Amino acid sequence: MRIVFKTSYDADIRLFKHNAQAFWYLLLFAIAILLPFIVSEFLIGEATLVLIWAICGMGLMILVGQTGQASLGHAAFMAVGAYSNVIYQENFSLPFVISFPLSGLTAGVAGALVALPTTRLHGIYLAIATLAISVLTEDLIVILEPITGGITGLFAPDVQIFGFTFNRYGNPVELYWLVLGITFIVVYAYRNILRSPIGRAFAAVRDSEVSAKAMGVNVARTKMVAFAVSCTITGLGGALMGHFATVFTHETFNLIISITLLLMIVVGGLGSIHGAFFGAIVVVLLPLLISVSRDAIGAYTGSGSITIPGLESGIFGALLIGFILFEPMGIYGRWLKIRTYFELFPFYRKDMFRRQKSYLKTERTQ
Amino acid sequence: MSLLELKNVTLRFGGLVAVNDVSFNVEEGEVFALVGPNGAGKSTIFNMISRFYTPAEGDIYFEGKSILDREPHDIPSLGIARTFQNIELFEQASVLQNLLVGRHTHRRSNFLTDIIFTPFVRNEERAQREAVEHVIDFLDLQPYREKMIAGLPYGVRKVVEMGRALAIKPKLLLLDEPASGLSVEETRDVAFWIEDIKKVMGITVLMVEHDMHLVSAVSDRVMALADGRMLAIGSPQKVQNDPAVIEAYLGSDHMSGDGEAA
Numbered sequence: 001m002r003i004v005f006k007t008s009y010d011a012d013i014r015l016f017k018h019n020a021q022a023f024w025y026l027l028l029f030a031i032a033i034l035l036p037f038i039v040s041e042f043l044i045g046e047a048t049l050v051l052i053w054a055i056c057g058m059g060l061m062i063l064v065g066q067t068g069q070a071s072l073g074h075a076a077f078m079a080v081g082a083y084s085n086v087i088y089q090e091n092f093s094l095p096f097v098i099s100f101p102l103s104g105l106t107a108g109v110a111g112a113l114v115a116l117p118t119t120r121l122h123g124i125y126l127a128i129a130t131l132a133i134s135v136l137t138e139d140l141i142v143i144l145e146p147i148t149g150g151i152t153g154l155f156a157p158d159v160q161i162f163g164f165t166f167n168r169y170g171n172p173v174e175l176y177w178l179v180l181g182i183t184f185i186v187v188y189a190y191r192n193i194l195r196s197p198i199g200r201a202f203a204a205v206r207d208s209e210v211s212a213k214a215m216g217v218n219v220a221r222t223k224m225v226a227f228a229v230s231c232t233i234t235g236l237g238g239a240l241m242g243h244f245a246t247v248f249t250h251e252t253f254n255l256i257i258s259i260t261l262l263l264m265i266v267v268g269g270l271g272s273i274h275g276a277f278f279g280a281i282v283v284v285l286l287p288l289l290i291s292v293s294r295d296a297i298g299a300y301t302g303s304g305s306i307t308i309p310g311l312e313s314g315i316f317g318a319l320l321i322g323f324i325l326f327e328p329m330g331i332y333g334r335w336l337k338i339r340t341y342f343e344l345f346p347f348y349r350k351d352m353f354r355r356q357k358s359y360l361k362t363e364r365t366q
Numbered sequence: 367m368s369l370l371e372l373k374n375v376t377l378r379f380g381g382l383v384a385v386n387d388v389s390f391n392v393e394e395g396e397v398f399a400l401v402g403p404n405g406a407g408k409s410t411i412f413n414m415i416s417r418f419y420t421p422a423e424g425d426i427y428f429e430g431k432s433i434l435d436r437e438p439h440d441i442p443s444l445g446i447a448r449t450f451q452n453i454e455l456f457e458q459a460s461v462l463q464n465l466l467v468g469r470h471t472h473r474r475s476n477f478l479t480d481i482i483f484t485p486f487v488r489n490e491e492r493a494q495r496e497a498v499e500h501v502i503d504f505l506d507l508q509p510y511r512e513k514m515i516a517g518l519p520y521g522v523r524k525v526v527e528m529g530r531a532l533a534i535k536p537k538l539l540l541l542d543e544p545a546s547g548l549s550v551e552e553t554r555d556v557a558f559w560i561e562d563i564k565k566v567m568g569i570t571v572l573m574v575e576h577d578m579h580l581v582s583a584v585s586d587r588v589m590a591l592a593d594g595r596m597l598a599i600g601s602p603q604k605v606q607n608d609p610a611v612i613e614a615y616l617g618s619d620h621m622s623g624d625g626e627a628a
Binding site for chain 1: 447450
């Protein structure tokens, strides 16, 4: 077991708790950079997709995991990011370096506007309202045909940065590195949120709104900021998704994507950056795993390739139910338990992570 | 000028008059206690001062200015901090983070500088941490600094909540039953802390408490309430021996006027 001696307040401010932790994360980042030299081009494409999902997941995680506000409509903000990014490039002929951050900003403003009326709602009502936004956005994209291309969708041009071209098929490795760099920036921003006053305000709103008010936290404003930050990040992820998909329509960002995003962060582990990444890996690798095992079973039984409609969503749903029943903290929660088991070996107790029953709360005054 | 002044305050919930024409002043530097049976309107008065409720009639002044046009989240920055009867801490955060939320009104950064984590934010964080460490030292919370609230015993939570209110560095501290559910030793600690809060920190205290030993030990003045009305106001001894107070607690046919209204 490691004991960290803290000799200054900076020990709690800096990004890594101790040098060994910094070493492991830097190693992970180094492996991520060198990944194209290790695995095939196909897997690099999948890895790019994992990172894009993780960015979108981190966006939603800010809202759900950090601020405790449900959203069943985050695909709408992915769509805002993807569409505005391409529209800025095509209709205003802005370069990617400007259109990309601008698309995140657009999604952020959209999120803040949505937050104005919806943050008065709580729990299930907020979920329903955001669900409606997801459905509405799909329809809006079809209606706004002149700029969105309607049901034929939009074609995302190659990403051009200072003369370098990034294309999923032409040069997937470069696109992977670009997405990796953006992922790095998002993770850094997320960590900054966690260690600064705004992150504590988010947590305060999540755990007790009454108490947050009594501490001087403007709850309505904090929720709006959470929506704005969350939608900005998800919008950036959506913009990347647009470039990755090359062609996208209203159906690329439909309700199923919204729900998948939410399931993803729950399975990964709510309230942590790790959770977004674990969830993204599950979302991307599950279809891959299913198709591989389907082929294997087909070859084994000699019945050829078998297709069962809805198998993927069925397995995903079963996974989710399993996690909610047996591991509400998600994959990251399980990982923490396993790590603690070995760190404390042989002193790990079964109930170490059991939540204490919380004490009676004050009757809500509002 | 009194620090806090309630003037003919009335609050109704539908047909029920929870607080009926109550007036009192809290002077700077004193410990003022509200006592009374359950449902007397003590916590309701607290909720009006922290602006969760708006009185139907009357006015509330803090440092001579009406606070009725303020939102609940403006109240801490005026210099009024509070605790809750049933503990309202941020469960999924550490003691340190809970106390740091108490510094929220003192933050000078905004969410954009926070996300970039500029050197200014870093320095601010150091300063806020130092302020919080003073509170931790004051309340002997060092062993619990890194602990999650969700796993802490009740007595410690009570202290953390008081610490979080102190982290605001208020002029007026509202304590809602600081000793309820605490052991005799813990209650004695609370009594010492309230003394120190008043004398060392110079913070005025307004508290609701049922433990009459604690009330008479620490408070300068006491106000007794029943059914939303004021019964008596004055020194702890005077209020405890007031016939109206004894009647409210024990009924009109009580055996002897021993004055132990608890």
